[in-house]
């Protein structure tokens with residue numbers, strides 16, 4: 001298992017997911033070399049739930065500021081397997097601008113697979129900075 005997936009698995013243990021019971025964790029490495037994690041945090045008003053990926057990305061922005069760029073990001077949900085949801089793909093793209101090769105790592109049939117954000121979200125809506 002990749003180093004980032006192991007960190008994401010640790011973060012998943014912190015999840016607040018009393019409704020879905022999906023304990024999701026994310027770990028990312030920035031272009032600057034920082035490592036940040038996040039878990040999903042649900043709410044009784046379901047739409048207020050924040051995914052693990054966006055939680056990790058917002059941690060990274062808080063620490064490194066608005067120029068933060070994602071180099072690699074891993075997501076894991078023990079007992080389930082899925083890539084980042086559509087909303088999170090859009091936010092990953094926002095912080096991968098000029099770095100279409102940002103790597104997204106997730107489990108598929110028990111094995112880590114790696115996709116670029118450009119593969120997961122082709123022709124993304126972005127406003128050039």
Ligand code: THU
Nearest residue numbers: 020022024040042051052084085
């Ligand atoms: N979830 C994530 O944290 N990341 C995703 O990419 C997909 C879904 C969370 C949101 C919610 O708490 C639970 O998983 C079920 O949708």
